[in-house]
Amino acid sequence: MELLTQAITFVFQWQNLAALLGGTLYGIIVGVLPGLGPSAGMALAVPLVLKWHPATALIFMGSLYKCSNYGGSITAILVNTPGDASNAATILDGYPMCERGMGGVALALSATAAMIGGLIGMACLALLAPALASFALQFGPAEYFLTALLALSLVAAVAHGAVIKGLISGGLGLVLSTIGFDVITGHLRFTFGWTPIEDGVPLIQALVGLFAVTQALCLAESSGAISRIGRLAGSFWEGVVMYFKYPFAIARAAAIGLFVGVLPAVGQSSAGLLAWGEAKRESSHPQTFGRGDPEGVIASETATNACMPGDLVCTIALGIPGSVGAAVFLGVMIVFGVIPGPLVFQEKADVIASLFVALTLTSFLVFVVGMTVARHLAVVTLLPNEIIVPSIVAVSLLGSFAIRNLMADVLISLAFGLLGYVMLRSGFTPIPLLLGLVLGEMVERNYHRALMISGGSYSIFVSSAVAQALIALIVLSLAGPLLGPAWKKFTAGEK
Amino acid sequence: MKRPLGGAEVWFKLVLAVLFAGFYVAGLGYPARSRQFPQLVALVSLALVALSLLRDVTRGALGHEIAETGDTELKVVDPAVKRQRRGRVLRAGAIILGSTLLGAVGGFIVTVFVCYLGFAWFFGRRRAFLANAALAAGITAAIYLLFDRVMSVPMLVGAFR
DSSP: OHHHHHHHHHHTSHHHHHHHHHHHHHHHHHHHSTTTHHHHHHHHHHHHHTTSOHHHHHHHHHHHHHHHHHHHHHHHHHHSOOSSGGGTTHHHHHHHHHHTTOHHHHHHHHHHHHHHHHHHHHHHHHHHHHHHHHHHTTOOHHHHHHHHHHHHHHHHHHSTTOHHHHHHHHHHHHHHHTSEEOTTTOOEESOTTOGGGTTOSOHHHHHIIIIIIHHHHHHHTSSSBSSTTSSOOSOHHHHHHHHTTOHHHHHHHHHHHHHHHHSTTTOHHHHHHHHHHHHHHHOSOGGGTTSSOHHHHHHHHHHHHHHHHHHHHIIIIISOOSSHHHHHHHHHHHHTTOOOSTTHHHHTHHHHHHHHHHHHHHHHHHHHHHHHTGGGGGGGGGSBHHHHHHHHHHHHHHHHHHHHTOHHHHHHHHHHHHHHHHHHHTTOOSHHHHHHHHHHHHHHHHHHHHHHHHTTOGGGGGSSHHHHHHHHHHHHHHHHHHHHHHHHHHHHHHO | OOOOSOSHHHHHHHHHHHHHHHHHHHGGGSOHHHHHHHHHHHHHHHHHHHHHHHHHHHHOHHHHHHHHSOSSTTSOOOHHHHHHHHHHHHHHHHHHHHHHHHHHHHOHHHHHHHHHHHHHHHHSOGGGHHHHHHHHHHHHHHHHIIIIIISOOOOSOOSOO
């Protein structure tokens, strides 16, 4: 209790409040710019904070990391381009809401989810952190491998309903993720001598291409604006009120987000998609998902924001980041002498407590910023495409270029943009591909580790209760779309 | 509704089949442990592509896919509208690619300006071109200030690195 009081007093000092506000605004701006994301934003900010007090610097970086997700949801909703992989699920229903002129409502749902999801995540974290950490330690390589497969199968099965095409898209992402250095042997694969991809297909550049460039090409097909009805329907406050009409969806999404968050190395990108898939599966009207159902936005954004505190716990307590952004945050912690590990909660208790108090405050700050500034961004959907399209292209390709200052990265983004456009026009969705790219390294690493532990025996993938439960969920997620209509036919026949 | 098989979907699946087969074959030259995972994924994906193509041919699944995949080429649209869309996309693609290649020589700031100018000329109203050009210059300047001056992204440096 004394520690908490000290932390609150510390955070409310003017310099720490300024760091909190600065990190929040900077994080939102960085998140809005497609291709930058929390990792690049934090990397760009490190020189700025080097001379600060460690707790102040971590407050700034933590706020930045947390709020960049909200910034990414703004572009996901308004222009169908996720700011980061963690916002991929939000475009499924957020952008269709925009097309119907309900961009303001969608932004309100996102801002409210950022606040509520973040608060739920921080509250559960404070109460359940030791139990969550010990649960996470039960996961071995086989379980991580199956968790990643579950995320891929859920996305493949529920995104647009074409299961086989979704699996093919996911398979393409997994295959592309093997380009570059092998995670186990270090052998160089499939680069054909091209240096820019020796570290693998760069994820942010691929994301920029798959969504930003693809979206630009789709918008270029027709004149007009993003909002197909030519006006904005629904207000910000309507969205805020609408959010609280789905308490079960909120609780379920938060639970999924927390579960994914405490699993080391899984990451926020899976949380949003898993929650969206589960919301659709449990819904009494699943056909509306992917067409502008508010519950889709609520599920994905709540899960992603609830995931972040758990992600931080694993990063801080176990030293295993769940995402690229968390990895950069880990590096910043080490620079400031906060060495991650089980002892950090004792040795640096004051710093960690201040960070958690600051992140709780950030949840409210994000909502205030969303209420005052972000909602006006919905007018972007009324701008003509000949202004929106070059804006998307210029800013997103610049984001690609800014990471390594390589023109090759821009060409990679363009190539993925062409791939994404052809995929869309061929009836494929690029989201499983993105997830395959994100999770590919983790899938392969844990696949090999599991086989090494078992001496080459595949029985390790079915040996534990957790593994068996995960396999059952994978089978259910793939069979569900096929069995659902058959079951409905059967029960209708009975009646 | 059933349609004769063809179009972007089938061609794309055939390209994917070649790609997955290519990954499998290219992996043969690597050590066993390095090639195991990519070859496994490539084989499974190739099987899925084959299954999907087989479904399309034998069960007329194309009609079913149209209902599920939303706004794609598979929807039955007027051929004239289709041609117009393709023309616009090709023009947009040419502007993006051209401005990027120019940026490779003159710096990314050229990419930004040419991109805006290109869209203003080919997609905007010709009478408003001067206004659009001024807007393009203004936005380019703002992006330059934000990225080059504040974030230290070198926008004036050209040529491939």
